[in-house]
Amino acid sequence: MINIRKLIYPWRYLFLSLCCLLLITACNTLAPNTQSDNKSLKVATDPTFIPFEFQTPQGELVGFEIDLMRAIAQAVGLTVNFESLPFDGMISTLQAKRVDAAISGITITKERLKTIAFSRPYFKAGLAITVREDNQDIKDFNSLQEKKIGVQIGSTGADFAKTIPNAKIITYNSGPDFFQDLHNGNIDAVISDAFATLYAVKNGNLKGLKVVADLLTEEYYGIATPQNSPHLDAINKGIDIVLSNGTYKQIYQKWFNVEPSQLPVELPLK
Structure with a gap:
């Protein structure tokens, strides 16, 4: 008599092995490539x-x-x-x-x-003061007292402006905004990154404005x-x-x- 179990078991193990192999392959395919x-x-x-x-x-x-x-x-x-x-x-x-x-x-x-x-x-880098070209009053940190100062929200310029006695701080989302307000005469000065300001002045994007004094910070x-x-x-x-x-x-x-x-x-x- 043929032993049916002896015939079925090897094929059962082979079937299970193939299932495991397919499962591993699928997992490797679906898993994110962390590398x-x-x-x-x-x-x-x-x-x-x-x-x-x-x-x-x-x-x-x-x-x-x-x-x-x-x-x-x-x-x-x-x-x-x-x-x-x-x-x-x-x-x-x-x-x-x-x-x-x-x-x-x-x-x-x-x-x-x-x-x-x-x-x-x-x-x-460092912070610099920017004013309109015709402004002769603001020349350094001390002359910023009681002035309207434009700064960018979250910047170190905004933090520094808080140290200016009696200054009114106006906050902006971006540099172009406060420079436009300065140009229009709505604020007296801007405190911002010196290199960005000098670049804009040099390339003609800030006509009618100038950078004054030495860097306020390092x-x-x-x-x-x-x-x-x-x-x-x-x-x-x-x-x-x-x-x-x-x-x-x-x-x-x-x-x-x-x-x-x-x-x-x-x-x-x-």
Whole structure:
């Protein structure tokens, strides 16, 4: 008599093995490619901060920080997907981890380090005072007292303006807005990034305005990330590479036509 069980069992095991193989293959196909995901960075930027980032009439995103971020990513084998975001929403977006990083002239400060992380500094900056060309009264910090001062929401310029005695602070969403109000005579002065302002004045975008006095502050920009970001080491490595191989200098001179400042590896924040 033929033992039916002996004939069926081998085929049963083979059938189960094939099912397991198909299940594993399906899972591998449907599972997210974490290695690929780790090679892409979603980076927030505010495209109103000329010349650091802005859009051409054709809608192309360009600027010093756009070139730099792409170079940093390329140096360590990453790709960048930029996402436009108002400056005053960047910190909360990073805290919520809705983006991997943000680059938009974000000054490294002790207060910001309580909630987000920063790369090593990639730019030495500072705040400047801008007034109308016919203004002879405002020449320095002391002459800003009791004046109407325009600042961008969430910026270090806004924080600095709070230290001016009896000044009336007017907040704006972007630089073009407060410069237009200054031009129209609705405010007396603007406190903003010196390099962005000088670039705009030089290129004729701010006719009738001038930058006065020396820099009010010395600041350093860093690429901001969520705390404990898995990308921060790679970003720092990328900055090191572009600084050492001459790429940073080329990009800096392309946009500012001067030699770049020396940058510290870390900031001695107290």
